[in-house]
Amino acid sequence: MNITNQSAIWKWSRIALTIGVVAVAALTFPRWWPQLNQWVEGAVASRRTAPVGGHGHGHGVDESHDDHGHDHGDHAGHSEEESLDLSAQARRNIGLTDEHVRPVTLQTFRRSMTVPAIVTERPGRTRIRVATPLTGLVTRIHAVQGEAVQPGTLLFDIRLTHEDLVQTQTEFLQALGELDVELREIARLKEVSQSGAVPGRLILERQYAKEKLEAQLTAQREALRLHGLSDRQVEEVEETRRLLRELHIAVPEPQKPDNGELQLSNRRIQPVAYVQNGADATESSDSMPPLVLQELMVHRGQAVTAGEDLCVVADYDELYIEGQAFERDAAAIARAQQQDWTVTAEFESTDGGGTVGGLEIAFLSNEVDADSRTLAFYVNLPNEIIRDKVNRRDQRFISWQYRPGQRLKLHVPVEEWENEIVVPVEAVAHEGAEYYVFQENGGHFDRVAVHVKYRDRNSVVIANDGSIFPGDVIAMRGAHQMQMALKNKAGGAIDPHAGHSH
Known part of the structure; x- marks a missing residue:
């Protein structure tokens, strides 16, 4: 080779x-x-950390570092200056529980605008006026103002004093008696006529008389209905052959037609206070939310005329939120409704409900207020009972979570971004031009600089540029306190306002 x-x-x-x-x-x-x-x-x-002469605090300073001992050229290495160890007590102090240390995920974020709003009643649905259809005298009131009442339970006893109604009922009963006589006579004549002793003409005359009485009864039934009696009450008078002397007026059912709030005195009625355990309470009434006797307009012994209001009951099971947007925002709100985007309500006081999301826009007003130049729109607000108590007199009082007149803010979505890193605002610390999150790494947290694309009062959208990745576990709250602890660890001055937006 x-x-x-x-x-x-x-x-x-x-x-x-x-x-x-x-x-x-x-x-x-x-x-x-x-x-x-x-x-x-x-x-x-x-x-x-090697000892170097001339530094009383015992920390060496590399020549590539500035006077504060921070390496500004290497954030990716997660040095000691970028790492923080938290004790179990420190985690509890800043509320950093396990549920607030979780992986980053890609989400759909909706940028929203904020408009002032107020809780309002649903017109024609929330307030129900209870009136008497007949003239009479209030003999008893079974509920007090503010009490919770169930549909179908007793409210008022009224003794009827209308002379025309008494006379019409009397004539109706007389006609019923005469009809009974005619029917018995016709039956007797038919039996006798079989032997030929009674001519057929006599039976025919009795048949004509019966038909006249039936026509008279039909007219009298219509007269009783015009006086305000229901079909069931007319039938009750006909069956019992007794005059209707007293009315029991009960709580009407919301969203249903008038089908029985006037009840006869000989019909068993469950008092309002015992509706929850009463034997006569119907299953449908028990399953319905209670109403509130909002306003009582009469007193015992008061004479009332037909059509006069007796009380007002309120159904607070569902309310409206009325938002007041500027005219230029009408298109954005209409688009949100068309896309079926839900809105978020933020109440001013924590006891009023805090923040409630997932609310649907009911409708937009078709008129712009000429004075304020605002456009009203309405959002459905489901309500719930937060207090339910029965006192020693067996009177039930309830408190609803939301009440008409409450002030709040509505956050209406105007734009949708897909596949974004969205974290709570408490997960991001702010210092000058920098924004940081704290990524869990073993038993400590590493500070990572991120680019913030959008920020509001509740959420922060972080750019998916490789600073953090979906699946990285970060602290979802307490970032400001962790930033202050990291600066204190490095010996730098602490800015008490760092991480806050005013």
Whole structure:
């Protein structure tokens, strides 16, 4: 073998060996890189903490660092200055529980605008006026103002004093009696006529008389209905053959037609206070939310005329939120309704409900207020009972969570962004032009600088640029306190307003 061939063999051998080493290194990268990276960080950290003369606090300063001992050129390495250890007590102090340390996920974020609003009643639904259809005298009131009452339960006893009604009922009963006589006489004549002793003409005359009485009764029934009696009450008078002397007026059912709030005195009525456990309470009434006797307009012994209001009951089971938007925002609100985007209500006081999301826009007004130049729109607000108590007199009083007149703010979506990193505002610390999140790394948290695309009072949208990735576990609250602790650890001055937006 000549020297030229020998040199070529060594050359190609070195090339093949180099390629093999690179391939092995690439295949085994996950095994050796973490150890090497940890060794390098440890070496750098030991160099920084090595004692150097002239520094009374015992911390060395690398020549590549500034006067504060921070390496501004290397945030990605997560050095000691960027890492924070928190004790279990410290975590509890800032509310950093397990549920607030979770992975980052991609979400759909809706940018919203804020408009002032107020809780209002539903016109024609919330307030129900209870009136008497007949003239009479109030003899008893079974509920007090403010009490919770169930549909179908007793409110008032009224003794009827209308002379025309008494006379009409009397004539109706007389006609019923005469009809009974005619029916018995016709039956007797038919039996006798079989022997030929009674002519058929006599039976025919009795048949005509019966038909006249039936026509008279039909007219009298209509007269009783015009006086305000229901079909059931007319039938009750006909069956019992007794005059209707007293009315029991009960609580009407919301969203249903008038089908029985006037009840006869001989019908068993469950008093209002015992409706929850009463034997006569119907299943449908028990399943319905209670009403509130909002206003009582009469007193015992008062004479009332037909059509006069007796009380007002209120159904607070569902209310409206009336938002007042500017005229220029009408298109954005209409688009949100068309896209079926839900709105969020933010109440001014925490006891009034805090923040409620997932509310649907009911409708937009078709008129713009000429004075304020605002457009009203309405949002459905389901309500719930937060207090339910029965006193020693068996009177029930309830408190609803939302009440007409409450002030609040509505956050209406105007734009939708998909696949964004969205975190609570408490998860991001702010210092100057920098925004930071704290990523969990073993038993400590590493501060990571991020780019904030959008921020409001509740949420922050972080750019998905590689600073953090979906799946990274970060602290979802307490970022401001952790930033202050990190600055205190580094010996820098603490800005008490850092991380807050005013």
